[in-house]
Amino acid sequence: MSRLLHCYALLILSICMFIFTESRLLHVHAQTTVLTPFEQNLDRIKRATVLVYLAQETRDDLQIICVGSGTLVSRRGLILTNAHHTVPNDACNGNTIIIALSLSTEQAPIPLYRAEVAQANEGLDLAVLQITQSNDGRTVDLDTLSLPFVELGDSNLVELDDTVSVMGYINLSADSVQLRRGTITSFTAEPSGGEKTWFKTSAAIPALMAGGGVYNQDGELIGIPTTAPLSRQTSSQTCLVLQDTNQDGTINERDTCIPIGGFINALRPSSFAQPLVRAATLQTTVEVVSRSTAVSLSQFGFLSPFATRFFFSTAINEANMPTNVITSAPTGTRSLYLFFDHANMQPNTVYELRVNTDNIPNTALSLAPVRWSGANNGLWYIGTSNQVLPNGVYDFTLLADNIVLGSTTIVIGGGAQFVPSFSDIVFGLADESGNPLGNGFVLPVGTIANARFIYRNMQDGLEWTARWFFEGVEIFRSPPDVWRDGADGSKTISIQDANGLLPGKYRLELYIAGRLSATSDFTLAGLADGAFPKVFSEPTFIGGENQIEALSSSPTTNYPNTVENLFAQFDWNKIGTNTRWRLEWYIDEELFFSQNLSWVNADNGTQFLTRLARSGGLLDGRYRIDLYIDEIRLATNQASVGIGQLPIDRFADPEGLALRGRILDASSQQGLEGVSFILISDQFSVADFVWNTSQIYDVAVTDRNGYFELVRPLELSNDDVSFPYSVLIRSDGYLPIEFDGFVVKADTPNPLELTIYLTKGNE
């Protein structure tokens, strides 16, 4: 009888436990304070932050060469980081990439995986790595990999004074993931990315955080802290000694050190990384089949970088050309661009801009050492906009590979000076009134090219000159003339050649009394189609296993998703050798490939080929190709593959609540190992569950201490939409726990930690 009473007591205890547990689960959202989205996702962000080693592995040794931080951007093991410490180069010449994760947010990272470079842009100093192996050399099945990751935000929405949080490692294996907070203090403009090519922050960022993540208040990754070490074995501040590389039994300054760069004040916006991440996700490669050369590959790589013709402008136009040339600027100036011609720059050239205002370093305008993202030669600018520049004398010094390339000075202050000036040059074929027609900067090849410019505060009788250049060589200089057109207005001038102007790159410089007042580059290419150039024919799409098969195929715009190769072909007219052009590929209106190229083919030709390839078949989607010269889109077309839309990845959203906890034996209070925690999708209740994986939201299995955690974040319910999950825990020898209506909300602690007790029974 007493045993029966014991049984009844245990049963009642179990029911009480169950009700207690369930009530805890059901009311978790009512216990907490409201956090910002970043704070809510901080645990996931920390977990997604990794330490990246580049090592040189030989048969019996592994030597760490370079190190930096990185961030997981997909559950299948894609890592966004810097290229300078992952893509082998002179400073970091390794052959093995090792990924270390902090298994607890308070612990130092532990090497767990090996990775390969999936996508990289050395000039932008960005790389996307793909985890391929566990650290013991086993191949990782990417379909089963489910790592915490973060989402890339829209860096174009970042504004001055926005609060940002920088995540990364600051110490080699001694510290856990660290957080540095700051605000956006300024933007730096360059031709490669416009006004927001770089973010500057007030956060003090140690060099080892390079490659980590910068987050907005919504917990989205909006930038990558970026700096480039100059070379190995520089000063102790930028180089760490980690191993006994010379095998002398001691670790000291005679060992090879690991370059980590200096302090970081430049953040590369995530918009630069989006195409790389997208391309790595798609696992699609783009190949320019016909002859062409990436502009970043210098034909004179052995020559040192140099820069010349430094000047300032207060504005740029749509073709990235200066609208004016100034020698001083008035009080209240809000934008300033330093222009210069450069040559022999390489993607791994490390350049730096040092700016002093009244002999005091100006961190807002200075740019710490970073890699070169432009062509090897041409016109470049570094500038800032939308912020008032204090009065003072500004000294600009440009360095490349720690060597001064040039310096210049400008004074900001005083009132507006009404000096004679030219500005706003545009090019085209002039109509009867002398107004240039066309797109402004790419003109059809002919016998004439017109330029119109604005003039202000001119005085009749002033001496002025126009100098025309072709591919860097002066081809025509108007004799010093006397101004006769009055004070303000616009004027059109032209260059003509009865034998025809050659296709290629041209430049116009306008001088007033021997002072450069305006300058701009333009390109002559293509046949005349009215005032517009017809450089490229409309691209068409053809299939085929290889180039030969493709060229004999008929073009169409719909392809099944079983095709592994898709070629885009186009014809071209009158493109001069070394003319810069750009090729871009989009899928569903999202850019995933962009490359600046230098034209090396004949001036005219047909069937220029570029190929998309993906093993196993191209993904469904709408693929578009765009062709550019001087930022002007000259041709475009698109084709559909499969249903013409990318398949939806239900795991693509990292947002939500992380659920983890511990399952214990109710009587012994010991953690239970190997118990499955099954979270049923919100569309099904426990009663509807028929033990089919398609009904499951996620499953976790407890570890040796009874701890479990779901990999997939739970969706948060709100007043408009509810996600009532169901929970099922069954383990042989224990009474089951099953209940519906498990709801989490924005105010639920994130991560949510549960303690669940299982009572022994006959189940």
Place this chain on the structure above:
Amino acid sequence: MQVTDLRHNAFTDPTPGQRWGHILVGVLGVIALLTVLNLKNATLSRKTIYTNVEVGITALYPADWLLDEPTSSADYVFRVQNRHERGYPTTFQIASIPISGDSQARSILDLLTLQRSKTLAAYRTLLVEPYQFAEDQQGIRGLFTYVDTAENPFTQAIPSVVSGVDIVVSVGGRALVITFISEASNYDNNYTLFETFLEDLSF
């Protein structure tokens, strides 16, 4: 003063009503025990039918095992796992591999060994031998073992040793690979379930 004889009270013979009550409790207890045992056996032997017309298989698997029918790219067409047991979930799995006329079942096993060795720790083939189905259909059986490691690096799961069996049989222009995987410590107990599964399997 009143004296109460406790010993006398303690050993007082039960009344007829109490006697019937004890008998009734005993009978009810036996009935309950039999019912529970019956329910347990019924539950344990309860099965769910699975049919795949495309591949041409029909199977009976233990009820409440988790069914996975992958929609794409997976290397199996059917998989069930016992998610009630602790440790590595006992798994029955069927894969369909197209083969040419000259392909040998043995070569399929070798291919599996090569593929699994790349992804599974300490993978070893222990034995390869002929296997005969009840309908006199010939196949080949391979025993293997490996160390299973948790996919989630953030938990402290201890790797467990698992053992398994692949049975490869040629059916028309394809080979069926019927796989059983279990925690090594529970292998013998679970293998009887697999034998039952094989008896019920038609292809």
